[in-house]
Amino acid sequence: MQRNRDDSPPADANYDHAHRAFLQAFLSQSVMTVDEIRPILAKIMTAHHPDRPRMDGDITQQAITSMVQAVNAKISPLDYEIRSAKDQHTNNTLTYALVNTTSDALTQLATTFTADQIAYIKRLLDAMFDENNTRKREVMAVRSMRAIQLAKAPRRDRQSQAGGDADATQLEANVKGISQIEADTVLATLVSQGFFHKSRHEYYSLAPRALMELRAYLKETYNDPPAEDDDEDSEPTIRIRDCEGCREIVTVGLRCSNRNCDVRWHDSCATQYFNSQQRNARRCPKCKADWTGDQYVGERADRTQSRSSTGGRSSVAQRMNEDEEDDEDE
The missing domain is CATH 3.90.1150.220 (Aspartate Aminotransferase, domain 1)
Structure with missing residues (x-):
């Protein structure tokens, strides 16, 4: 039996x-x-x-x-x-x-990292979600070389502006950089603890653990509300977006080809949604633009942009030009 x-x-x-x-x-x-x-x-x-x-x-x-x-x-x-x-x-x-x-996930890191190392981690997050997250190129990752460069404390960054001018001045005076060797150790620890993911193309991005623990922090830090003035047309600046399917944060995936549309998908969620539709009939569920499936979020956006550089223009120069255009759009 x-x-x-x-x-x-x-x-x-x-x-x-x-x-x-x-x-x-x-x-x-x-x-x-x-x-x-x-x-x-x-x-x-x-x-x-x-x-x-x-x-x-x-x-x-x-x-x-x-x-x-x-x-x-x-x-x-x-x-x-x-x-x-x-x-x-x-x-x-x-x-x-x-x-x-309940507690700030970055505060919890104090049990593993020093104050200067935590400041370094915040600079890495700024690089991912501010510096490398523009209207035209949502990379949300940082190259390993850039990650090492960030070991040196800048004069002023996003995290130092959070508490106002007086607090920022005091914070800048207290925060010190770390050595490149120390930065390597911090990065390796973040990867081993499941906070960061390091790709074969040498990009660091947030791993699932960090996205689960930092969800509220990321949205509060990098999504800016509308300006508090009389301009009725003022709109919020959204850098952290959720997947149209599962409603979890998207840092690796796909975006609508319409840059004014805020639809984002994880690859698997997009596949599930569009799988039943013929390729030439696929439309964005929000703005109804043709869904091309080749507009990326994550390091693929950076690699694709670099490969598409033409006319002798270096990818670095092209990015600088795009960033200037982003500033004008905002």
């Missing part, structure tokens, strides 16, 4: 040792993919019910979801939550992270 296997986690109404062990795994690793969770949860469930051993393949997505929901119900009063997000770089890889839901 075939044994009826239940793929759900232990159905104990109480918060038991299985849940504690699952949470402990996140306390030690902070971020895990589904493939990394499966063997851990299989061992936990086998230990919980030795008479019903589980293999990695027995762990379904529903089993993971049920365990996460049970743990979240317990840790929510402590301002912690296990969140999930798709990895934009691999399209469909689901990543889970244990995050603090």
Whole structure:
């Protein structure tokens, strides 16, 4: 007689040792993919019910979801939550992270990094979401060479302007640069801890953990509200946009060919939406412009722009010209 296997986690109404062990795994690793969770949860469930051993393949997505929901119900009063997000770089890889839901995620980094190193991380974010995020080119990543150059503290940047002129002056006096060797160490740590992703083309961008923890910070810092004046035509400046499909932040994906349209997609979400439509009939769901599928968000926007440089104009000169045009548009 075939044994009826239940793929759900232990159905104990109480918060038991299985849940504690699952949470402990996140306390030690902070971020895990589904493939990394499966063997851990299989061992936990086998230990919980030795008479019903589980293999990695027995762990379904529903089993993971049920365990996460049970743990979240317990840790929510402590301002912690296990969140999930798709990895934009691999399209469909689901990543889970244990995050603090109330405190500033950058403040939490103080347990790992010094004040000067955190200031360096903020400069990296400024480079990703301000310097390399224009109306014409939404790169939202920084080349490794530029990342090392940012080790030197600038005289003034976005983060130093946040507290007003007096605070900015004081902050500028206190923040110091770090060495290039130290910058290399910080970058390697951010990658190993799941905050940054480093591509084979030597670009650094935010990994799923950072996007989950920094979602509110990114929007508050880089999205500017309308100017507080009498100009009724004043519009907000939006640098951080959500996917039209899953409503999560897009830093790697596709954009509408109409630069005045704010529709953005993750690659997998766009594929799912447009898959049932004939290629020559695809339209942006908002502005109805032809959907070309070749307007990128992320490092592909930078690489594509560099390859398309023509007429002897260097890509650097072209970018400087585009940035000047962006300033005029704003």
